[in-house]
Amino acid sequence: MSILKENLWENNPVFVQILGICSTLAVTNNLTNTFIMTVALIFVTAFSSLTVSLLKEYIPKKVRMIIQTLIIAFYVIFVDILLRAYLPNISKALGPYVGLIITNCIIMGRAEAFAQSNPPILSFWDGFTSGLGYMWVLMIIAFFREFLGFGTLFGISVAPSGFTTWTIMIMAPSAFFLLGTLIWISKTIMLKKEVK
Amino acid sequence: MSPDISPIVLFFASIFTSNILLANFLGMCSFISISKDMNSSNGLGMAVTAVLTITAAINWVVINYILIPFDLLYLRYIVFIVVIAATVQILEMLIDRLSPSLYMALGIFLPLITVNCAILGVSLFIEIRKYTFIQTLFYAFGAGLGWWLAIMLLSAIQKKIANAPVPAGLKGPGITLITIGFMAMAFIGFSGMLIVQ
Numbered sequence: 001m002s003i004l005k006e007n008l009w010e011n012n013p014v015f016v017q018i019l020g021i022c023s024t025l026a027v028t029n030n031l032t033n034t035f036i037m038t039v040a041l042i043f044v045t046a047f048s049s050l051t052v053s054l055l056k057e058y059i060p061k062k063v064r065m066i067i068q069t070l071i072i073a074f075y076v077i078f079v080d081i082l083l084r085a086y087l088p089n090i091s092k093a094l095g096p097y098v099g100l101i102i103t104n105c106i107i108m109g110r111a112e113a114f115a116q117s118n119p120p121i122l123s124f125w126d127g128f129t130s131g132l133g134y135m136w137v138l139m140i141i142a143f144f145r146e147f148l149g150f151g152t153l154f155g156i157s158v159a160p161s162g163f164t165t166w167t168i169m170i171m172a173p174s175a176f177f178l179l180g181t182l183i184w185i186s187k188t189i190m191l192k193k194e195v196k
Numbered sequence: 197m198s199p200d201i202s203p204i205v206l207f208f209a210s211i212f213t214s215n216i217l218l219a220n221f222l223g224m225c226s227f228i229s230i231s232k233d234m235n236s237s238n239g240l241g242m243a244v245t246a247v248l249t250i251t252a253a254i255n256w257v258v259i260n261y262i263l264i265p266f267d268l269l270y271l272r273y274i275v276f277i278v279v280i281a282a283t284v285q286i287l288e289m290l291i292d293r294l295s296p297s298l299y300m301a302l303g304i305f306l307p308l309i310t311v312n313c314a315i316l317g318v319s320l321f322i323e324i325r326k327y328t329f330i331q332t333l334f335y336a337f338g339a340g341l342g343w344w345l346a347i348m349l350l351s352a353i354q355k356k357i358a359n360a361p362v363p364a365g366l367k368g369p370g371i372t373l374i375t376i377g378f379m380a381m382a383f384i385g386f387s388g389m390l391i392v393q
Binding site: 021073077081172175176179180183185187 | 218219220221222224270271272273274276277281312313316317320321323324363364365366367368369370371372373374376377378380381384
């Protein structure tokens with residue numbers, strides 16, 4: 001339970017550790033894509049943490065990075081094939097970013113920092129909650145970007161008629177601004193808590 | 197099948213309008229953590245440009261002469277990662293032999309590059325967009341230069357920010373991200389001139 005709280009807030013992979021923002025900021029202009037992408041990421045983080053933890057005694061220290069990468073790549077290929085088969089449109093829209101889950105630093109980070117030295121079930125849970133911590137942050141960004149940029153939520157029009165869409169929200173800079181602002185807000189709250 | 201874009205256009209577009217970092221969000225992790233120091237940024241930029249160009253060229257050959265003929269395209273993630281890791285390893289040994297001073301300058305940055313998403317991203321882009329070999333070379337080299345330019349600019353700006361009165365909660369990554377946002381706007385401002393897809 002403390003792991004859940006830690007990964008969702010106190011040690012959130014996005015806010016606090018600034019990890020893994022690389023590939024996924026690109027898909028946050030649309031809630032549906034973001035949701036699928038983060039679910040894929042949760043799956044990969046959880047299972048690769050589990051696998052790394054199960055195999056940790058058999059992996060020689062020197063080559064562990066490349067073995068971890070291969071384990072992660074295995075799960076990503078699995079996700080990629082599933083998406084292609086069942087959600088071809090979304091798979092097309094995500095393009096190369098599904099493959100880029102491999103180099104997402106969160107997964108590698110959790111494998112290195114947690115799964116390496118903890119039992120399998122706990123590592124699975126840690127990977128899963130890290131993924132959740134990632135998910136809620138990205139969903140907030142995607143919510144603002146899709147609502148202001150297209151006037152829709154999950155592709156359904158919700159904005160009042162005559163609503164002027166903000167073109168900047170569809171483009172890259174808005175993702176940086178929104179993430180920066182979110183970090184600002186969360187850090188301010190954390191600092192206030194510390195003072196108390 | 198390959199898109200009909202002049203390599204020169206592709207080259208400039210990948211530096212400015214389709215900057216791998218500012219428009220495609222690739223290579224952010226090392227970008228944010230390294231950009232505080234100008235010398236390190238320079239070393240990392242150089243290393244990324246070299247590795248990016250070499251691996252993109254190798255991966256292009258692998259895609260078109262091995263993966264597609266043998267119908268193994270689903271293995272591409274693993275193959276790309278292995279090619280990148282191997283290239284970095286070989287490059288590290290070569291530089292160590294040929295130029296110890298450059299080796300010292302690059303130091304820890306070479307191994308870090310293996311997990312830089314920009315490298316893998318460019319290889320995936322050339323596969324999806326079906327570039328020709330010449331287009332691949334120009335695109336990859338441009339993307340590397342674009343990344344290098346962006347990290348140098350940011351580390352220069354960071355130097356000024358260090359002395360600025362930034363609110364406590366915004367200090368660190370917050371202000372960095374907002375700065376990157378403004379840089380992205382400036383770079384995208386060129387997009388009326390060059391478009392690449």
